[in-house]
Amino acid sequence: MPMHTCTTAQQAGTAAREVAIVMEAATSFSRGVLAGVSQWMARQSGWFVRLDDRERQAPIPNWLLRWSGDGIISGLPERALPAPWRGGRRPVIHVRPRLPADQLPGIYPDDDAAVRLAVSHFVEHGLRQFGVVPGASGMAGRCETVVRHAEGAGCVVDVFAPPRAGIRLRRSSEPTQQALAAWLAGLRKPVGIVAADDVQALQILEVCREQGLLVPDEVAVAVIGDDDALCDLATPALTSVTHDRARIGREAARLLDEAMRAGKPLSAVLLVPPAGIMVRRSSDVLAVEDxxxxxxxxxxxxxxxxxxxxxxxxxxxxxxxxxxxxxxxxxxxxxxxxxxxxxxxxxxxxxxxxxxxxxxxxxxxxxxxxxxxxxxxxxxxxxxxxxxxxxxxxxxxxxxxxxxxxxx
The missing domain is CATH 1.10.10.60 (Homeodomain-like)
Incomplete structure (x- = not known):
């Protein structure tokens, strides 16, 4: 069953615009976005919201197929929306943790700015040696961005080559774990690693622990992270560049409201700068011998x-x-x-x-x-x-x- 929220206009009996929010609400990114939408709604009036909480692979619910509302905020692929809401025909604002390859009109974290912040953090702590571990196919751009910013700062970058091209690190992939361990051991120390995602960062920490590599003294790790809870639970706690999720939610609500008032869909991609960097133990290093x-x-x-x-x-x-x-x-x-x-x-x-x-x-x-x-x-x-x-x-x-x- 969808969840409903009404704003002051609906409560007062005046006409309200009907908005659907379609996303997997359990993720930390989605929760932050929802908080931002809620903040925007608290200062505005005129929305009646239905939340479609489902996973990416779940079928479109019947109520949404029959729905004839005014606008949608979507955190899922475009195929997860009913046909009339695809292709930019009606007001839809897409929000994702990363800009998708098809660059759907919407609002996303500025990944380039986030990577630049992580690299600058390491450079300011004296690190001049970087390691990069390619992530899943959708994260290839982030890996390239790390290399570009690190080399631009005059640093040396070593990119991990997994046993099979395009493979993503998994606990069950023993050859990949062994190759990663050998690669980490062979890097010139101290080295800074900007992980592609939270899961990858946790696995890098695990390999360092198994190999007796000291974090952060020998291997400093930071992540462009979506999940603060995972970062705090890591041993040592993970430094993360945090997305401004609430702001993304507020901006998404504002943009959708403007699109509905204008009667035409959004046709631009907006990138929100990171909220900042949360320095935790995994990168609390000063790579200076003197x-x-x-x-x-x-x-x-x-x-x-x-x-x-x-x-x-x-x-x-x-x-x-x-x-x-x-x-x-x-x-x-x-x-x-x-x-x-x-x-x-x-x-x-x-x-x-x-x-x-x-x-x-x-x-x-x-x-x-x-x-x-x-x-x-x-x-x-x-x-x-x-x-x-x-x-x-x-x-x-x-x-x-x-x-x-x-x-x-």
Missing amino acids: PDIRRAIKLIKARGCTDLSAEEVATTVGVSRRLLDRKFQRVMGRTIRDELQRTKITEAKRLLVETDHKLLTVSVRAGFTDAAQLCHVFKTAVGMSPMQYRKAHQPCREITIGTSPKRR
């Missing part, structure tokens, strides 16, 4: 968004400022002052995108003296003002259907 640099980076990580100075860092570490700067420049490619500034700018970026704080509040929390200093430093480093950055990173990214969303 103990002075390690101590300095830990201090900057803890107090970088305060009035901490380069001189104070050197004094705390117990070496001269000049010597520490030389070491920093040689190993990290930047000075202590650069690292302090980078830390503050990173925090300012996070606050600009994730909060609606005023500029003065952002500047103080990020460790700047005032908004003027933030604006000057930010524009010099980033190439745009803080408010321009906020505006550029909050909206969804739109691509033309039939084009590649990868390169930015």
Whole structure:
């Protein structure tokens, strides 16, 4: 039986638009999307919702075949919809954890931005060696994106070649597990691995444990993850780039409402940037051998968004400022002052995108003296003002259907 939800318009007795939400509601991605739709509905009026909760392979229910509503939000393949709702003939917004190959009009996570965030996380922790394990056929693009961003950052990338092309890692595939173990053992350490999905990441952790490889000291692992529960249950807990699922739900509801009002279907693909990266134990590594640099980076990580100075860092570490700067420049490619500034700018970026704080509040929390200093430093480093950055990173990214969303 479908589940029903009504908004204030229906409760008040006025005409409401009938909307069906078609998806496998048990997945963490779907639950996040549903939460976002619910948030949008709480601020709006005029929808009567029926939830069709079913798996991808399940037949179309009779009620949906007979249904003559106004619009659909779908998390399933287009073939899972009744014929009149396929081919862009009526208002349908597609939502998936990944942009499908057929690029159905809808709203999806920006996979390129998510991979870039994961790669940057490893690079900022000193990793210059990357490993990539191809996933299922639908994940091939993600593997290629990891290689592109890692090589673009000047890193060396080694791609795992499974015994049979196109194979997906499974516990029952003993030859593949053995080949993966041999590959991991042969990689130059320390190495960072951006897993294609949660299942693959868990299997990589399992192989590391069986082979006695230390995570994260020898093998750091991060995943473009859809399931926070799986990441928390992993041993060690998995670092994940999190999709902004609730925002995808809100945007899907908004776009569907606009399409129904206009009387025509959506004809674009919108990509939502990731909510951020949840750093857990699997990537909590500092791939730097020099103990002075390690101590300095830990201090900057803890107090970088305060009035901490380069001189104070050197004094705390117990070496001269000049010597520490030389070491920093040689190993990290930047000075202590650069690292302090980078830390503050990173925090300012996070606050600009994730909060609606005023500029003065952002500047103080990020460790700047005032908004003027933030604006000057930010524009010099980033190439745009803080408010321009906020505006550029909050909206969804739109691509033309039939084009590649990868390169930015």
